[in-house]
Amino acid sequence: MSVPRDDQNVKTILVSGGAGYLGSTMVPLYLEQGYKVTVYDIFRWGSASLLGILHHPNLTVIKGDVLDTPRYKALVESHDVIIHLAAIVGYPACKKEPELATALNQTCVEQLCEWLKPHQRVIYASTGSCYGVVEGICTEDTPCNPVSLYGETKQAGETAVLKKANGVALRLATVFGASPRLRVDLLINDLLHKACTMKTFDLYEPHFKRTFLHVKDVARAFLFAIQHYTSMQGNAYNVGDESMNLTKMEVAKLIEANVEGCNITEGKGTDADKRDYEVSYQKIKKLGHQTVTVTVEQGIKELLKIIPHLSESELKIMKNV
Numbered sequence: 339m340s341v342p343r344d345d346q347n348v349k350t351i352l353v354s355g356g357a358g359y360l361g362s363t364m365v366p367l368y369l370e371q372g373y374k375v376t377v378y379d380i381f382r383w384g385s386a387s388l389l390g391i392l393h394h395p396n397l398t399v400i401k402g403d404v405l406d407t408p409r410y411k412a413l414v415e416s417h418d419v420i421i422h423l424a425a426i427v428g429y430p431a432c433k434k435e436p437e438l439a440t441a442l443n444q445t446c447v448e449q450l451c452e453w454l455k456p457h458q459r460v461i462y463a464s465t466g467s468c469y470g471v472v473e474g475i476c477t478e479d480t481p482c483n484p485v486s487l488y489g490e491t492k493q494a495g496e497t498a499v500l501k502k503a504n505g506v507a508l509r510l511a512t513v514f515g516a517s518p519r520l521r522v523d524l525l526i527n528d529l530l531h532k533a534c535t536m537k538t539f540d541l542y543e544p545h546f547k548r549t550f551l552h553v554k555d556v557a558r559a560f561l562f563a564i565q566h567y568t569s570m571q572g573n574a575y576n577v578g579d580e581s582m583n584l585t586k587m588e589v590a591k592l593i594e595a596n597v598e599g600c601n602i603t604e605g606k607g608t609d610a611d612k613r614d615y616e617v618s619y620q621k622i623k624k625l626g627h628q629t630v631t632v633t634v635e636q637g638i639k640e641l642l643k644i645i646p647h648l649s650e651s652e653l654k655i656m657k658n659v
């Protein structure tokens with residue numbers, strides 16, 4: 339049994355960064371559900387991810403910058419739901435462009451929260467990088483201690499959404515799987531790409547415990563938040579599944595089992611976000627949301643249909659830096 343659905347008056351959804359890895363999987367699902375969806379995106383990684391849905395009469399596509407305040411504000415004000423995905427994503431990219439990362443991931447979100455009216459819904463793509471180093475099992479009550487600029491700016495954005503806008507923050511596990519705009523910098527996608535191209539390579543911090551979720555299940559979690567918003571408001575939720583709390587070496591073994599001739603060995607190196615934790619997903623499950631429909635192994639099998647065939651020019655924009 340799930341908490342009651344409460345989206346009877348929700349008609350329009352604005353997805354900033356909607357052409358990205360998460361957005362280009364979310365938007366088709368929300369169109370399918372009958373919502374009118376506007377994608378607002380600067381197309382940093384191109385716009386081809388939207389080609390498959392352009393025919394849809396309920397889709398509007400606008401090329402623009404969320405830092406163009408008057409334009410973004412007007413769009414925000416005319417939609418029922420705001421999903422703000424536009425960001426500088428991941429710690430390497432934030433390190434490279436620290437000012438832009440702060441402007442996009444933090445200042446812009448804080449501003450957006452001031453524009454919202456009480457009837458509007460805002461759902462924030464937060465991240466486990468907000469937690470930093472964690473002892474024991476990580477729940478939503480575990481204090482956030484981000485250790486990278488990515489984690490810090492994402493946590494500041496989350497705080498604005500929760501405190502200023504009484505919105506919903508979804509702290510996503512590391513996402514994997516195929517999306518119309520593919521990323522190969524995410525742990526599972528990256529290891530699989532290395533497995534296909536190098537066959538033998540080192541894995542740093544192999545015993546670090548991480549937590550994963552397929553990109554389609556991320557889109558489903560946002561849909562659940564759109565449709566059960568009043569039961570979730572003002573709260574952060576870990577989004578993932580206990581069955582997908584795996585060490586990096588456990589992921590490597592699944593990859594080895596699926597890629598012929600692949601041998602992944604222990605190596606040296608560090609994760610700047612220090613993510614080594616086991617996460618509890620009981621809070622969102624208690625609302626009645628079934629968090630997982632695609633396993634890591636299924637995600638690996640689907641990616642294997644395309645990853646070995648990617649060209650250098652395709653890979654360049656899939657590395658997100």
Ligand SMILES: NC(=O)c1ccc[n+]([C@@H]2O[C@H](COP(=O)([O-])OP(=O)(O)OC[C@H]3O[C@@H](n4cnc5c(N)ncnc54)[C@H](O)[C@@H]3O)[C@@H](O)[C@H]2O)c1
Nearest residue numbers: 355357358359360379380381382403404424425463465513
């Ligand atoms: N992918 C993950 O594992 C993950 C996990 C947790 C949280 N998130 C969050 O989800 C969001 C989306 O991540 P993603 O993986 O889809 O990344 P992505 O880089 O694929 O997508 C980001 C999109 O934002 C757009 N964008 C960038 N700057 C913009 C600007 N100034 N104005 C308008 N659009 C702009 C880009 O063109 C791109 O289409 C981010 O906020 C990220 O922090 C992602």
